[in-house]
Amino acid sequence: MKSQSTIVRNVPQQDLSNELKFFVKGATKKEKCNPLDLTKSALTLLKSLPASRVAVLEYFRFIFDNAALNYIKAIETEIKTGSFLTVPETDEVIVSEIHTLLSVLISGNSVAWAPMISTWSLELLGEISSKYSGRAHFSANLNETLQLWMACRATRTLVDINTKCLSSLIYSDTEASISALLDTSIKHSPHFDWVVAHVGSCFPNTVITRVLSCGLKDFCQNKSYEQGCDSPKLKSVVGILGHLAGSHVEDIREAILAIFNWSLRETFEDTDLHRLQKKATVPYILQLFYLSSTLLSAVCMSIKDTLTIEVIGRLYHYVEDWCRYFGTPEALEELLMTLILRCEQSGAQIIKLLLNCIHLTKIRGNDQMKLNIVEKSKDILFNVLQEMEKSVRHANPVGIVISISKDLKELENMFLSSEKLVFETAGHLVILLGHMNSSAMVTSAQFLLQNATNADQLVLFLKCLTSDLIDKTTPPYSEKGGHFSVVLEQILSRNIQKFFGSNEENLDLSQMWTNLLTLLQWEKSGRVPCLNSKIITRALEANLTNLTSLFSSEVLHMHVIADILDTMEIPKPTESYSPPIQVILNLTQSTVNYFFACCHDDGTSKKLKGFQKVCQILKRLCTYSKVAKVLALRELLESALFRSDNVLFGANNIEHDYEMDKGLLKQNKKINKTIPLTKHSSVFNGGIIGTGKRKSVCFDELPSHVVANNIYQLINAIKACCALLEENKYTDMSWDSMTLLSLLLVQFVSPDVMYNGLPWPEEDFSKVTMERDLFIRRMFTNTPLLWELLSFVAVYRPAICYCSVLIRALTATLMHQWKSMGEQSKSGLSENYKNLMDTTIRVIDVMALGQLLPPPLSSIRDVLPYLKCHEIVAVLRECVWCYMRDHIPSPALFGCDSNLVYWRDPIIARPPEMYTNTLRIIMQRNIKSLGHMYAQMFINIPTHDT
C-alpha cells in the first residue's frame, strides 16, 4: 500500500479533470509526453474515474505491447551482435507500477475486477504471443517459449496478473475462466500454449481436464490418421500436457484415465457427437502417447488397474472403428507395438496382460471373439519379445526392457505360474535382462532356485544360466566359476548372516537344497548335455566354505545337505580339485555334528542313511587328510565321552548336577549381607532351605537297544576314520590310526600327564597312583562306552599297548577292592560283589583280547567266579600284575606277519611258571569246580608241533 501512494497521486477534483485532459492528450498522441507521467496519470484515472477504466486498460495494452517489443528487439540484437541490449528501464518501472495497482484492484474486489482483468490480460498475451511468434529465436518448443517469455518483464507480469485473477475466481467461476483461457488459446494457438501451460501448472486439475477434452473435440473432426497426426491442436495439447507432466503427473494420469473410462461407458443419453468422441478417445490417447513419452509413462504406471481382461473385452468392439480410422489393422498394430516397446513403466504389467489375454478363460462374448483376442495377443507378445531381443542384441535396449528390469518381483511371480508359456516368457525376459546386466539375472536365478518346485522350472533355471545371450567372459562369471556360483554364494551368505547376524530374514531354504541336490544328481547322471561342463559341481566347489559351515547350522535340512556333500564326494580322488583346509576342517567338524544329530534323530531310514553318509564322508576325508582324521577322532570321542551327547551311549551324565547347584559361595555371601551380626554363619551343602533335601539325581536312561545301536554306529564311524585307503584283505584299519585312537583314549581318560607310560610298576607303587587310578575307574563306571572302545582298540593289536595305563589303573583298583571285600559278602552275592566281578572279568577280557595276557592267563576270566576273594587278590597280584610288570605291554611284544597283521604267537609267548604257579595251586585247591578248566589251561597245551 505504501508504494501505491507513490503511484497514485491523491488529487482534488479539479486535478482529476486536468489529469483526464492530460491523459487523453497523451494517450491519443496529441502531445508527446513522458510515458512514466502518462502512466501515473492513467493509474490515477483508473483509481478515481470509473468511466475511464476500459480506456486505461486499452492504453496499458500499448504499454505492454511496446515493452514486449523492446524485449524482443533486445534479444534480436543480442543474437545478431552478441552484446545484450538492456531493456529500457522505464518499461520496467511502468510495468511494475501497473502490476501493483492491478494487483490491489484484484485483491480488493476480485468479483468485479478479476473477470475483466483476466480477459484483458489473456487477450493481450495472446496478441503479443502471436505478434512476435516469428521473432527472435522462437522455436516450437513449448519450454523454450515459456522460458523466453517468462524472462520478459511485461509478459511475466501479465501472466502473474492472470494467475491472480484465476486464483481469486477459481472457487466462484472456474468453468468461465478456464474456457476464456482456452478460447484465447484456440485463437492464438500454438503461440499461446506457453500461457496455458503456465496457468495449467497453477491450476493443474481444471486445465488438464479441459485441455484434454478440447483436444479430443478437435481430434474427432479429423477423418483419418494422417490428418490427426498433423493437427496443430494435437501438438498444442501434447505440448501443454508435456509441460505439465513435469510436476503434475498424477493429475494428468487421472485426467487421461477419466476420459478413457468415460469413453467406455455407453449411455442412452449420448448424442451422436458424444458417440463419435467416445469412439475416437482411444486412438486419440494413443496418438498423444505416440507424441509424448512422458504421457505414456505417466499412464503406464496404472495400467494394471486400468486395463483388465474385462476392459479388453469391451474394447474389442471398438477395434473395427479404430482400424478404419488408422486405415489398416497393421497400422494400428504397429502403433501399439511402438508404444509397448517404448514403455518405461510397468513393462512387466503389459507382458502380464498379454499373457492373461492368451490364457483367457472367461469373457463375455462369443468364442470367435475369444479366439481373436487370444491369437492377436500371441502375435503381439511374440513380436514384442522378438523386438526386445533384437534391441538387446544391438546393445540398444528399448524402453520396455528397462522397465522390466525395474520390476523383477513381477517376473518372479511369473516364474511360479503353472502355465508353461508364462514362466517361459519370464525366463526369456530374464535372459534378455541378463544380457545387459548379469546381476538382474542372478537375482532372478536365486529366486528360481529357492522356489522352483518342479523339473520344468529347474530346466528354465538352467536355460537362464546357460543361455548364449549371457556373457560368460567377464566377471563375475569368469572369476567365481560361473553365474551359478554367484547365485549360490548370495543365497548361502545371506543364510549365514541369518545365523550369525541379528537381523533375521525368514528364509526357507528347504526347496533350494532339494533343487540343488536334484541339479547335482542331474549332472552326475550325465544325461543332461548342458551340464556337461559341470557347472553345478564347480559352483558348489566355489562355495564349499559356506556350504560346509552351513551344514552344521541348517539343522532342518541337514539330511539334504549331507546328500549333496556325499554326492559331491569331497575330496574326489580322481580329480585335480583340492579343497582348501578350511573346507576340510568345516566338513569334518560338521559331519561329526551330523553324526550326533543323526543319533538324536527319530526317523529310522533317514537316520540309517545318515550314518552311511557320515561313514562315507569321513572315510574320504580321513584318508585324504591326516588333520581331518585327528580332528574327526578327537571330536567323535570328546563328544561321545564328555559332552551332553554321552547320554546317547549310556553314560551317567554327572555334569548335569552342577547346573542345579546354586553356588555355595554366592549363598554365603548373601547370608553375610542379610545377617551381619552372626559373623560365622555359613551354609553347608545339605540342601537349600525351601527346596527340601537334596534330591538324588535320576538319569533318563535310554533303552539299552538304542544305546547299543548308537555305540555300534559310533564304532562304525570311528572305523571309517581309521580306515585304510584301499582295503586290505586281512585288516581294514590303519595301524597309525588305531595308535592315534588309543593315545586319544589315554589322553581323555587319564587325569594328568604323569605316569602314563607303558610299564607296570611294583604293586606297592600303586599307593602313589591310587587317587588317579580311582578317577580312571570312575570314568569307566560312568561311561560304559569306554569299555566298548577299549575292546575295539584291543581287537586291532597292538594299539591296546598304549592304553596300558588305563588297564593298570583298573587292575590296581580292583585288587584293592577285592582285598577289602572280605569273605562274608560272597555268600550273599551282594550287588557290590557282582559289579566287582563283572568289572574284573571285563578287564581280564580286554587284556586277553589284546593278547596282553597269553594263555593260560587269558582264561582267568572263567576261573575267577569260583574263587574266594583272597584267592582272587592272589591271582590278580601274583599272576596278572607280576606278569605285566615283568612283560612291558609294548608293540615290541607283537610280531608282524606276512599279511601285515600284528599278533603274538600264544605258543611262543607262554608265560614262565613263576607267573602261573599261584593260579595253578589255587585251581588245584578248587579242582572240584575247576577241573575242566584246569585241563584246558595247564594240561592240553597246544604246540607248534601238533
Place this chain on the structure above:
Amino acid sequence: MSGKSGASEISLKQSLRKIEYPSSAKDALNKIVDLICGRITSIKNMDLALDLMAEFVFLEIDRRGHKRGFPLTPLIELQLIELLYEYFNNMSNESARNTVFLSIFSGTTAIMRLGVLTKLVSVAIAIPSATILSSASAWMQQLGNTSQNSCKLAEGLIQDYFYFYNPNTSSINLVPSISPQFTANFLTAVTENYFNFTKRECIFPPKVLMESVTTWVSENPGLCIAAQQKQAVLPPGAIAMEATTPIAGLLRWTVLAPINKQDSQVYGDLHLALLNSIIEIPKVTPPKAIYAQHLTGPINPILSYVNDLRNKQELKLDQILNEDNLQLALDRYAQAIQVIYSVNAVYGHVDDLFHQLKLLPFNKLMSIVISTYKKNKVIIL
C-alpha cells in the same frame, strides 16, 4: 434556397472533414447548437444536425453515409467524453444545453450512444458537474425515468460506483447534494432494476448500494420528491414529463425484503427513512407524489410467496399465515399505506388499490388500515 442550403451543407461537412478529429467534433457541436437552438428550427436543420452528430461527433458513419464497424476505440471514446464534458459543463444556457443534450442522446440513436452517455454522466459524478447532471436528469425525465434507457443508464452508473469501485471512497455520495433532481430520477430508475419480479431473473441490490440509498434518503427527506420540486428548462415547445418519485419503488424493496431472505437491518432503516420522507411530503392538490397503481407492486410477489409455501405442503395454512417474515412484510406494507394515505400523497385509483390489498393474507395492521379507509370513505360519501 434548397439548392443553396444543400450546397452549404456540403461545404460545411467538407470544411469539418478537413479538421482533425477532436477539434472537428467540437466545431460540429457548435454548429449543431446553432442549428437546433436557433430561432427557426426546421426539420432540415434537425436532419443536418443529426448527420453532423453521426459523422463528426460519434464517428458512426463515414463520409459516404455508410456505417462504420467499430466507430470508437476506448481511447477515442474517452477523448470524446472528455470533450463532451467540457462542452456541456461550460454551456451556461440551460435551455440550449438541455436541447442539445436531449437531441444528441434521444431518438433512434439513443441506444447506440447510451454507452457514451453513461460514461459522460459517470465522469460528471467523478468530477462533479451540476450542469451535466441536471441535463441528464432532464433526459431521464423526458424519456421516462423508469424507461429502459434510464434503467440502463442507472445500471451502468451502479456498475461504476457500486460494483467496481467502493462508493464510500468516491464522489457518488456527493451527488444528492449536487443534484437532488438527478438523484431522485436515478433512484427511480434504480428501483426498477431490483426486486423486479416481472424480469426473467430477480436480483437484489448490493449491500453498498442499499447503505448509500438509505443514507441519502434519511439525510434528506425531500430527496425523493426533488425531481418534482424543480422542473428542468426544456426546449421551447417540448412537453414536460412528470417525474415518477422513487418512493413506490423503494417501498417495494423494503416490503418484499423479508420474504426474499434479504433480512439486513439496512432495509428496516430505509423503510423508516421512507416513512419519514413521506410524512414530509408537502400537501398539494391534487396529490402527485405517489401513483396508486405503483403501490400495488408488492401484492403479486406476496401472494406467490404464500402459494409457494402452500405448495411445499410442509406447513399448515395457519403456520404459513403467521410466518414471521410474511407478517413483517405485511406490517411494513400496511405502515406505508397508512402513512401515505394519511398525508394524502397518493393519486389514481385508490379504491382499486384497497380492493387489491384485501386479497392479501390476514394482517392485523393491514386490516385496520383497510377498515379505516372504508370508514373514511363512507363518511366522505
